Amino acid sequence: MTSHKTETTRIxxxxxxxxxxxxxxxxADKDHFFTLQSLVEETGMPxxxxxxxxxxLEGSGMLQREADSRHYGKGNRLRRLAENLLLNDTVHGARHAVLSQLVDEVGESCNITALSGSEVLYLDRVETSEALRFYLHPGSRVPVHCSASGKLFLAQMSPAQRRRLLGEAPLKAFTTNTLTDMDQLEQEIDAVRQQGYAFDDxxxxxxxxxxxxxxxxxQGGKSNIxxxxxxxxxxxxxxxxxxxLPALQRAANAIAAIDSDAMLTQHHTASSV
Known part of the structure; x- marks a missing residue:
């Protein structure tokens, strides 16, 4: 059955x-592989x-061809570009201040993360002053299926998107508590979606x-912070x-407000040019 698009995305x-x-x-806005023909239908371009x-784009490393030679996906260079933008964001200083205040309030190490591929990327981290602590510096990566933030990112996806992201291979066990069964992980994600927070136990x-x-x-929609x-x-x-949790949610709201202000400033700057 052929679907007919009523409008196209103009390039x-x-x-x-x-x-x-x-x-x-x-x-960059796509969460799936695509073909040349699908882009022709979407954009109306020759x-x-x-x-x-x-x-x-493929020659520059921004895209990569999949094994069937028909489908395209995001290339390593595009992913590195996105990660560098996140790690060196101009709002980093303001976010870092929120993170520092949260550490002062709860007395434990805190971090800001984003989803990068099938991993969680640490954008920023402030360590506790306690002698016993785990060191995970900005730029560190954690598998999405065994990360508290990762479960939240997964909870925003459809089951098909999650399975595509995690692949067909068994989920790797890092400890005896790691959820390696996809059905168990789906149950955990259902609970995460309902409660609005997640644990890495x-x-x-x-x-x-x-x-x-x-x-x-x-801007609404999915969050990547x-x-x-x-x-x-x-x-x-x-x-x-x-x-x-209340202190954590206050910090999340403060970071969302910082991001909102930054977007408004960017919009006003662009409008005045």
Missing amino acids: EGDTPAQRLLALLEVI KPTLHRMLQQ EEFLSGLLCIAVLANNP GIAIQAPIMRLTREKALEC
């Missing part, structure tokens, strides 16, 4: 470079033109407990972590 720009960037924006543009590192929430996306508290289980139980 606009005065120069070839601007049109290439506009196409890259369309591609097939030879789109084919040439895709070749340029010694699922990535033995002896480490983590609780996380998401900062709302100022998580904020979490981490501590050794001898200091942070599930019950004590839940007592920290």
Whole structure:
């Protein structure tokens, strides 16, 4: 059965470079593989033109061809670009101040994270002054299925999207608590979606407990910013972590407000040019 689109996504720009960037924006918004033909139908652009543009993006490492040679996906260079933008964001200082205040309030290490591929990327982290602590620096990565923030990111996806992201291979066990069965993970994600927070209960590192929430996306829709508290289980139980939840949610709201202000400033700046 053939579906008919009522409107197309226009690829606009005065120069070839601007049109290439506009196409890259369309591609970056996709959460699935795509073909040349699907882009032709979506954008209404001539097939030879789109084919040439895709070749340029593939040649630069921004896209990569999948095994069947028909489908395209995001390339390593595009992922690195996205990660560098997140790690060096201009709102980093303001977010870091919120994170520092949260650490002062709860007395444990806290971090800000984002989803990168099938991993959770640490954008920022402030350590507790306690002698016993786990060191995870900005730039560190944690598998999405055994991370508190990761479960929140997964909870925003459809089951099909989650399975596509996690792949067909068995989920890797890092500790005896790691959820390696997809059905068990789905049950956990259902609970996370309902309660609005998630735990990593010694699922990535033995002896480490983590609780996380998401900062709302100022534009609505899915969030890609998580904020979490981490501590050794001898200091942070599930019950004590839940007592920290109001402080964690206040910090998430503060970060969402910072991001919203930054977007408004960017919009006003662009409008005045």
